[in-house]
Amino acid sequence: MQRTTIGVFDSGFGGLTVLRALLPLIPDAHYIYLGDTARLPYGAKSQATIARYAVESARFLAARGADLLVIACNTATALALPEITAAAPIPVIGVVQPGAQAAAQALTLLSEPLALGPEPYVLVLATAATVASHAYRSACAELGLHATEKACPLLVPLVEEGWIDHPVTRDVLRIYLTEALATCNPQAIILGCTHYPLLASEIADTLRNLHSTALIIDSAHATAQAVAAALNMTSQPTSTTATFECFATDSVEKFQRLGNLFLHQPLIDVQLLDLGG
Numbered sequence: 001m002q003r004t005t006i007g008v009f010d011s012g013f014g015g016l017t018v019l020r021a022l023l024p025l026i027p028d029a030h031y032i033y034l035g036d037t038a039r040l041p042y043g044a045k046s047q048a049t050i051a052r053y054a055v056e057s058a059r060f061l062a063a064r065g066a067d068l069l070v071i072a073c074n075t076a077t078a079l080a081l082p083e084i085t086a087a088a089p090i091p092v093i094g095v096v097q098p099g100a101q102a103a104a105q106a107l108t109l110l111s112e113p114l115a116l117g118p119e120p121y122v123l124v125l126a127t128a129a130t131v132a133s134h135a136y137r138s139a140c141a142e143l144g145l146h147a148t149e150k151a152c153p154l155l156v157p158l159v160e161e162g163w164i165d166h167p168v169t170r171d172v173l174r175i176y177l178t179e180a181l182a183t184c185n186p187q188a189i190i191l192g193c194t195h196y197p198l199l200a201s202e203i204a205d206t207l208r209n210l211h212s213t214a215l216i217i218d219s220a221h222a223t224a225q226a227v228a229a230a231l232n233m234t235s236q237p238t239s240t241t242a243t244f245e246c247f248a249t250d251s252v253e254k255f256q257r258l259g260n261l262f263l264h265q266p267l268i269d270v271q272l273l274d275l276g277g
Ligand code: DGL
Pocket: 010, 011, 012, 014, 015, 040, 041, 042, 043, 044, 072, 073, 074, 075, 076, 127, 130, 156, 192, 193, 194, 195
């Protein structure tokens, strides 16, 4: 039996946090990763532009042989999932729904000791475009969760600079989280951007310093679980070692250097891809 080919798409390197979460859960797949690094960041662009870019990438991955497509980018999922799903002739899984579901599940499990009000409360940290779309707020509302969304536009460039455990990043986190916690008292915080799982321990420290006991929900991990659940229904493991093809629409050297930070393993075979302007 042929192994399953999973296409993973992101605006850049950040989706490698989703790939990293997929590998231990589905180690027998062939992965095709596409980072649209030439057109990154998506988080500050309009819906029409994000949809156009994401559809081009989805079509490429489907034509390359993907059996299933993971939209690892929160911004592309939030703004263009219907367009991507309509354009791709294969099943598509985005990150927003699994992230909201993971928060709902965590809060249901812990609802007794954490209950602070009539309905469970969630804070979503994301890019400006994701926040403006209110995709997380809608997904949370469908699950009975009340969500406040906070745009954190400085975090993506800080992570890409490698400034993870860095005083500037800690200051920025303190400012964003202080502002957000002045408006709500969440029981869970969804990391609604591919880059934020790299800051999970700094976010946890900042929350502790601000006397918040909110749980941190990593939508990358929740998405990997949703993909594993979807594949268990349709396929059998055929091998135990994942194989990769990686494509970047800009510098291969930069993709390999930053990719290592996100994937925690070297990316040897990265090919340059021209998707046009
Ligand atoms: N991948 C994007 C996301 O998860 C972050 C980077 C960007 O703005 O393109 O929202």
